[in-house]
Amino acid sequence: MDRKLTSNSLKQTFDRRSFVVGSIQGGIGLLLAARMGYIAVAENEKYEMEAESNRVNLTLIPPRRGWILDRNGSPLASNRADFRVDIIPERLENADATVELLGDLLEFSEPEKADLRDRLEESRGFAAVPVANGLDYEKFAAVSVRIPELPGVIPQRGYSRFYPTGASVGHLIGYVGTPSREEYDEDPKPLLLTPGFKLGKDGIEKQFEQQLRGEPGARRVEVTASGRIVRDLETREDVQGNAVQLTIDGPLQDYAARRIGLESGSVVVMDCETGELLCMASMPSFDPNSFSDGIGRVEFAMLRDNDRVPLRNKTLKGLYPPGSTVKPMHAMAFMHEGVSPDEAIMCNGGRRIGNRFFNCWSNHGRVDMAKAVYQSCDSYFYHFAQQVGFDKVARFAHQFGLGEEFDLPVASQFYGTVPDPEWKLEKYGSEWQPYDTVNASIGQGYYLASPLQLAVMSARIATGFAVTPSLIKPDTAPKFASMNYRPDEIAYIRQAMSDVVNGPGTAGRARLPLEDVLLAGKTGTAQVVSLSVSDGRSGPWRYRDHGLFVFFAPFDKPRYAGAVVIEHGGGSGAAYPVARDVMTFLLDPQKGLEALHALEEQWGGTAQERLDRQYQAYASAAGVDLPPAPPPVTLSEQVDAEARAAYSGPEQADSTVFSPRDEANPRAEDTTT
């Protein structure tokens, strides 16, 4: 470099350096061109896909659920088009403000807002929380126009599940609800996260979930970055789920549920020839329509606080001492073990077994098998159970369906207890005693059965075939195996059971108000607490005796069989009028309805009307200070647990001797009503 700087050398430096600057600029220009070529050409495919996934939003359309039909094809569960609003919690920006605004738009009350807040808090973020459905168009539109202020809120048109007979089918059909996290983990499909999608949570809805679900539709829309829909691109229609046809007779189910009235109980009716269950009513119940929307805290508290356990399906999970209803079955067992029907004993108001005297509920004098059944004489059964041996009788009880589970599409059924020496030794570690035979011979002691089992027992006694119940309409009529009873044995018991109703028996008021059909049956009164606590008929509700009745009709050519159990009804007198009216309705609907309408007038409306009124009263009394309702999925399980604990039997072997109560005797009572 020149030591001496001149203006000329500076010009040279400038030229040199400006050339460097120009080269760098040109280089950067080329670099940019190359970079752009790389992005736009070499990586074009990748970025085109990303632009496409930005632009196009795929939303699933929840499929319409398949209908649940009764045996005649009428819907027990259908779908109703409606406007609904859901919230996706993880898209919320300000939960409280959103709830406030949304609550105002939808005219929510304070407890309803509190409910929504609780459900949002407990939600898992990704799954939609239902806010409201069945909205009218004005409210729906009011929410829709405010959507820019309500991120995470999704108003949409959809379908909601509709159960036309409401509470009558609650336990049987179950209900639907938004999938829980556990359900999603088990079956991780995007459909389960779609707002508005519901799956079966209980009953038939849960058991036939896959069949009822259907195929989701899909809607491709062009959306802006803020989620506003610009236009529809294409829509694939959903495929509705398949219908499930039950053996249930919808009107009969509804009738039976309503006929239970103010009582807590259950009615099971089945077809003797096919085993098809025509009716499985359990009351009081819940309204599956409101469960399916996500139950509110007031309603849940009301159901939980009710001592009549409206959340338990009593036909399957109510276990009761069968009482005298097992007597015809025990009589058949004696006959098959060689006891002649004509063989008689003397009932002197009781019977000495071993070295102790056991009471009968009355003094029946000379008693043969038929009289023992229609007059429900305890002494007769004490004597012959002791003579035959209860381990043998217990085997017959199992043959007739007690202590058994049936192959039915239900979440759970309790199988109860048929006590025998082996069972007692295993469970309590103590030997079988004569008083155990005495208690068991009249269906007390450790004996426990569900209404369904009692109905099956009744059908098997009536036909002599091993009838098994079914809930889904089969394509071909099933063939049942004969239980190998002689026709004269069966005819003898049929006649004796007919005499219970139509002869000199304990249930004269159960006689059908029809000329050509005779009902056969057997009463039962199941004791809940010992005589020293309560007489079983008055006093606190929960100390009263259960009333039971098993039946079939027509008595000589049985077509229908069933069982009625009225919890704490104060004896069998509470049960058989229900059976009578249900059978009357089945054979002559008009006559049955007249009886029901008269009763409902006394009770103050139908079951649904009373439930609604009860809800109003409860809500106004309780106000807002109620604990929140648990998510729907745990409802049935909670109740199951309680029920199982209540029916697992006494902790220690029960060594008390049962003292029988009066069987209802219509001859001694007024025969009106």
Added chain:
Amino acid sequence: MRGAVSLPAPIAQFPWRVVIPLTMLVAFGAAVLHSAAGGSFSPYAGSHLLRFGVFLIVALVMSYFPEDWARFVAIPGYIAILLLLMAVEAVGQLGGGSQRWLELGFIRLQPSELMKPGIVLILAAFYHSLPVGMIGSWRALLVPAGLLAVPMGLVLLQPDLGTSLAIAFGGVVVMFLAGIPQKWFIGGGLAAVCAAPLAYFFGLQPYQQQRVLTFLDPASDPQGSGYHIIQSKIAIGSGGLSGKGFGEGSQSQLNYLPEPHTDFVFATMAEEWGLIGGLFVLLVFGIVLRWGLLTARDAKTRFSRLLAGGMTATIFFYVAVNLMMVMGLAPVVGIPLPFMSHGGSSMMTNMLCVGALMMVERWNRQSTSAGL
């Protein structure tokens, strides 16, 4: 001056070489802005064309100023802009928040923009007046460094990293072209490498640190600050060779692309016009910058040489940083693309630079004809 013989002097002397490409670029920019506004001249495209028209006249008027005026205006201009910068700071302090502009009633003036050509002017004037022999002395380094540091500091206080870097770049290029010894640049470069981590940890605001991190790995925060770069690359990449068609760019039309009319206008353009549109824009900038550098090399005086070189560098800095940013080669700094982005300040600054270049070109021609 061959080929111009047959034309009348005002037409022949009109700076066609820059006005034609610039007009094409601005018109193209207006088309892109029209699309970015959802197919409408308002609010972007119309005002964009209007501003170009106004500032083109300003630039042409400027080009008639003699060299003496320009040199004379350098020092008072520099001081005036410094005062405006301090005024911005004062108003910002009083207002209780930071701001970058002064509300003058009829115009919203951003003094930091004026400083970009201003610093080039003052440094060119300084080196012009510096005796030739002193170019290797400390004075040739320290005085410009001081002139540079004061406005940079004021702008950094606003805080506006992008503009202060633009000021620094223009100033440093002028110093480089002025011929101060190379060792200072090498030393300064090494010092910058060492100072960079320190500056990152102590000099940058948290949001600026985040931007640097995001630039290094955009996928780390796809919903946050990485969003800009990712969406911009998607827009450019999905455009392909020939683009999606005018008004058909889903990234910009559906608001996935942030700032589709200002900083990311190039991505908006590339999505709809593809690589072909991108190469056209690069070509026009190439023509304009080459014209700027050639003007500088043809310049007869030291002042005009440095002035033209610095102005070219200032325009170049805008273009390069903006394009590197939208293509994911540089962190997100708020620097618009000259002549295409919607915005009055950027149009004003760049047209002042172009005006200065046209002025130098005219001086060149005058001295050539005078010399003949």
